[in-house]
Amino acid sequence: MRFYSETLGLPDSAFTLLRELIKEKTGIFYEDGKKDILGDKLSPLVLEKGFSSFLDYYYYLKYDADSDNEWERVFDALTVPETYFWREMDQIKVLVNIIVPHHYEKRKDETLKIWSAACATGEEPLTIAMELNEAGWFDKMSIDINATDASRRSIEKAREGLYRERSFRNAPIALKEKYFTQKGNMFKISENIHRLVKFSVANLLETHRIYDLAASHVIFCRNVFIYFSENVIRKIVNFFHERMPSPGYLFVGAAESLLKITDNFQLREIGGAFCYVK
Numbered sequence: 001m002r003f004y005s006e007t008l009g010l011p012d013s014a015f016t017l018l019r020e021l022i023k024e025k026t027g028i029f030y031e032d033g034k035k036d037i038l039g040d041k042l043s044p045l046v047l048e049k050g051f052s053s054f055l056d057y058y059y060y061l062k063y064d065a066d067s068d069n070e071w072e073r074v075f076d077a078l079t080v081p082e083t084y085f086w087r088e089m090d091q092i093k094v095l096v097n098i099i100v101p102h103h104y105e106k107r108k109d110e111t112l113k114i115w116s117a118a119c120a121t122g123e124e125p126l127t128i129a130m131e132l133n134e135a136g137w138f139d140k141m142s143i144d145i146n147a148t149d150a151s152r153r154s155i156e157k158a159r160e161g162l163y164r165e166r167s168f169r170n171a172p173i174a175l176k177e178k179y180f181t182q183k184g185n186m187f188k189i190s191e192n193i194h195r196l197v198k199f200s201v202a203n204l205l206e207t208h209r210i211y212d213l214a215a216s217h218v219i220f221c222r223n224v225f226i227y228f229s230e231n232v233i234r235k236i237v238n239f240f241h242e243r244m245p246s247p248g249y250l251f252v253g254a255a256e257s258l259l260k261i262t263d264n265f266q267l268r269e270i271g272g273a274f275c276y277v278k
């Protein structure tokens with residue numbers, strides 16, 4: 001890969017322009033020492049577009065009316081859709097065993113809206129659907145599960161619903177057998193579960209795209225804030241807060257904290273897991 005950035009070269013001036021544009025558009029920030037990483041990740045895209053410099057690519061991304069599709073490819077190139085089924089289960093158990101029963105008791109006629117806000121290839125929302133199904137909640141009340149990611153490639157994979165063995169590193173064997181059918185060396189999610197999750201492409205920085213989604217009772221936004229600067233995270237979580245009903249429950253990844261970012265939400269320990277509550 002280094003071959004490409006050596007071929008093209010990424011001058012400091014072009015790096016500064018590009019990283020500012022990328023931060024503005026995606027939230028992802030490249031520090032001074034990360035110039036080579038950015039260069040290596042983007043250089044295949046620059047060459048595929050037929051440009052001979054990063055600066056030309058920058059102008060294309062910034063000013064070309066057709067650059068929207070290219071931005072989806074930039075997301076694919078810059079982020080790792082690393083995820084797996086039954087990840088950080090404490091929070092999902094809290095949803096199934098505490099939040100959903102509470103909602104059912106207080107307002108069972110109101111559809112419970114759950115949003116997995118950076119779902120990558122879909123393992124997180126599908127785990128939520130399987131666990132809610134195991135507990136029998138879909139028979140008792142109406143539940144909407146939306147799942148989005150900025151990467152079109154990831155969402156296409158999620159819609160396909162075919163997974164490799166590595167997605168099951170934490171999966172209970174019995175549930176894997178119950179909900180998946182082996183196809184060669186891949187595993188297909190059962191249609192009954194797959195159809196419960198609505199997958200679509202959405203960038204968290206585009207508030208018009210997430211306007212309705214953010215009005216969910218429960219938001220899982222896990223392992224994506226690690227890419228963002230504090231200012232970007234603040235903007236996003238304050239927007240969630242503005243849109244969510246009360247009570248609203250926001251789950252972030254175990255390595256992420258909003259304590260220095262905002263005091264709009266109350267951090268609560270519920271059933272052994274941390275949750276930001278509106």
Ligand SMILES: C[S@@+](CC[C@H](N)C(=O)[O-])C[C@H]1O[C@@H](n2cnc3c(N)ncnc32)[C@H](O)[C@@H]1O
Nearest residue numbers: 026079081083118120150151203204222223224
């Ligand atoms: C590590 S995965 C997290 C998957 C899942 N939430 C989990 O915890 O297992 C991070 C995802 O964030 C997505 N992402 C990065 N920036 C984003 C943005 N601005 N809007 C929406 N998704 C974004 C990436 O495409 C990637 O799929």
